[in-house]
Amino acid sequence: VxxxxxxxxxxxxxxxxxxxxxxxxxEAREQIARRGLAAVDRxxxxxxxxxxxxxxAPPAAIERLLPEVARRAPRALVTDTASVKRSILExxxxxxxxxxxxxxxxxxxxxxxxxxxxxxxxxxxxxxxxVAICRxxxxxxxxxxxxxxxxxxxGGVPLSLTAEEHDAAxxxxxxxxxxxxxxxxxxxxxxxxxxxxxxxxxxxxxRDTTRLAGSSPSLWAEILQRNEDHVRPLLEALARDLAAWxxxxxxxxxxxxxxxxxxxxxxxEGE
Amino acid sequence: VxxxxxxxxxxxxxxxxxxxxxxxxxEAREQIARRGLAAVDRxxxxxxxxxxxxxxAPPAAIERLLPEVARRAPRALVTDTASVKRSILExxxxxxxxxxxxxxxxxxxxxxxxxxxxxxxxxxxxxxxxVAICRxxxxxxxxxxxxxxxxxxxGGVPLSLTAEEHDAAxxxxxxxxxxxxxxxxxxxxxxxxxxxxxxxxxxxxxRDTTRLAGSSPSLWAEILQRNEDHVRPLLEALARDLAAWxxxxxxxxxxxxxxxxxxxxxxxEGE
Numbered sequence: 001v002x003x004x005x006x007x008x009x010x011x012x013x014x015x016x017x018x019x020x021x022x023x024x025x026x027e028a029r030e031q032i033a034r035r036g037l038a039a040v041d042r043x044x045x046x047x048x049x050x051x052x053x054x055x056x057a058p059p060a061a062i063e064r065l066l067p068e069v070a071r072r073a074p075r076a077l078v079t080d081t082a083s084v085k086r087s088i089l090e091x092x093x094x095x096x097x098x099x100x101x102x103x104x105x106x107x108x109x110x111x112x113x114x115x116x117x118x119x120x121x122x123x124x125x126x127x128x129x130x131v132a133i134c135r136x137x138x139x140x141x142x143x144x145x146x147x148x149x150x151x152x153x154x155g156g157v158p159l160s161l162t163a164e165e166h167d168a169a170x171x172x173x174x175x176x177x178x179x180x181x182x183x184x185x186x187x188x189x190x191x192x193x194x195x196x197x198x199x200x201x202x203x204x205x206x207r208d209t210t211r212l213a214g215s216s217p218s219l220w221a222e223i224l225q226r227n228e229d230h231v232r233p234l235l236e237a238l239a240r241d242l243a244a245w246x247x248x249x250x251x252x253x254x255x256x257x258x259x260x261x262x263x264x265x266x267x268x269e270g271e
Numbered sequence: 272v273x274x275x276x277x278x279x280x281x282x283x284x285x286x287x288x289x290x291x292x293x294x295x296x297x298e299a300r301e302q303i304a305r306r307g308l309a310a311v312d313r314x315x316x317x318x319x320x321x322x323x324x325x326x327x328a329p330p331a332a333i334e335r336l337l338p339e340v341a342r343r344a345p346r347a348l349v350t351d352t353a354s355v356k357r358s359i360l361e362x363x364x365x366x367x368x369x370x371x372x373x374x375x376x377x378x379x380x381x382x383x384x385x386x387x388x389x390x391x392x393x394x395x396x397x398x399x400x401x402v403a404i405c406r407x408x409x410x411x412x413x414x415x416x417x418x419x420x421x422x423x424x425x426g427g428v429p430l431s432l433t434a435e436e437h438d439a440a441x442x443x444x445x446x447x448x449x450x451x452x453x454x455x456x457x458x459x460x461x462x463x464x465x466x467x468x469x470x471x472x473x474x475x476x477x478r479d480t481t482r483l484a485g486s487s488p489s490l491w492a493e494i495l496q497r498n499e500d501h502v503r504p505l506l507e508a509l510a511r512d513l514a515a516w517x518x519x520x521x522x523x524x525x526x527x528x529x530x531x532x533x534x535x536x537x538x539x540e541g542e
Contacts, residue, residue: 214533217530
């Protein structure tokens with residue numbers, strides 16, 4: 001969904017004269033072709049000497065592809081779309097030690113869709129979405145500015161920060177909610193309520209709170225493994241908070257606790 | 272929102288010939304009147320000898336009103352709409368010890384709106400919503416059947432169960448998600464990320480996961496206090512699960528944990 005949306009957005013906005021997608025899976029290639037983009041099944045079949053390479057894949061695949069991209073497209077400006085940035089920038093830094101001209105800038109478009117695949121792609125997927133831009137130390141500012149400008153033309157709102165700042169922020173704002181949603185869904189799954197009640201009682205509140213639990217386990221395992229040093233202490237602290245809420249409490253404390261969460265929600269909604 | 276929606280639904284479906292709402296707050300009364308229902312500011316002003324009384328109020332107010340309703344409407348079939356049922360049925364049982372003819376049946380319509388107040392009311396609010404029906408022991412089955420039938424005519428799907436079964440089920444499926452959402456929102460509120468990042472990073476995933484944290488703290492404190500014996504052990508167990516997820520783990524365990532939550536979500540979505 002991210003790669004094809006990018007191809008559509010960059011082509012529609014005139015950023016790309018020619019966009020070709022590398023996609024190893026035949027069914028996905030057909031979907032991409034149906035969306036009007038060229039798709040090839042081998043890296044060999046990509047146009048030689050591209051101006052830019054966008055890596056829209058899970059983190060492990062991006063890290064694996066980087067050395068090969070540096071070999072095949074030595075003059076290209078290369079960026080990615082992964083939800084973690086330190087491990088990606090570390091992999092790019094290793095490539096740059098062999099190929100000092102390799103121009104890599106990390107990107108994380110904070111857009112998405114619950115759906116995946118090219119069929120769910122849209123040229124306006126990034127419209128108004130924040131895009132974290134993490135420059136690899138040593139790579140010229142001008143390269144980061146070019147990547148930021150391309151995202152802007154694709155509809156995004158670029159935001160410069162270091163990979164460390166990025167990964168700390170997403171640990172709190174994205175990875176912890178993901179784990180809380182998954183833990184709650186797994187918890188309820190293990191405590192069977194009579195099946196005849198299930199549909200009645202698992203209403204919109206439960207469904208919203210656990211919506212993120214529908215995300216891809218294999219993709220998220222890759223993301224979480226790469227951000228464990230930020231995520232684990234937060235998870236521990238949240239577990240301590242919940243345990244404290246479960247403990248004996250003075251009267252009225254439920255209300256105070258709930259009020260704190262509501263104040264933040266209201267501020268967030270601009271109320 | 273519940274009381275006015277009920278009034279609209281019961282009138283529209285021909286269940287009520289005359290529906291009059293008791294509402295002590297002047298502004299709320301005006302909203303109710305604007306929706307085409309009669310509203311009075313004193314219990315004295317309600318029509319005498321009603322066939323039925325629907326108590327749509329927070330649990331503590333319902334418990335307080337029950338003895339007065341039994342005095343003023345001794346022949347009425349009385350029901351409520353509260354999210355907890357044991358404390359309500361216990362209060363009704365105390366009234367029945369003084370007034371053995373008092374006909375009370377507990378109801379919990381599992382519908383709702385993020386908005387509150389008569390302005391957000393709708394005759395179709397209960398369309399397709401499950402409604403728990405908890406008969407007070409000693410009250411004839413026929414009374415419970417009449418309440419269930421009225422809910423059905425208002426669009427709901429009645430479901431008979433004991434107050435204990437109800438409160439155990441909502442502890443898991445509603446009260447625990449409420450607390451998880453509030454705890455997560457309060458947790459993130461206390462860990463300031465730079466304000467310029469806040470809007471960028473707190474995206475749809477965080478907002479969905481914490482949507483319930485926007486609920487009324489005073490109403491929810493009443494609900495939780497009345498279901499603490501079910502809620503606290505669940506909260507403790509969820510805290511233990513999160514702490515275990517935060518601990519050292521064999522490779523691949525993130526994926527297994529996330530997969531368990533996803534299996535349940537998929538089953539729930541009928542996928």
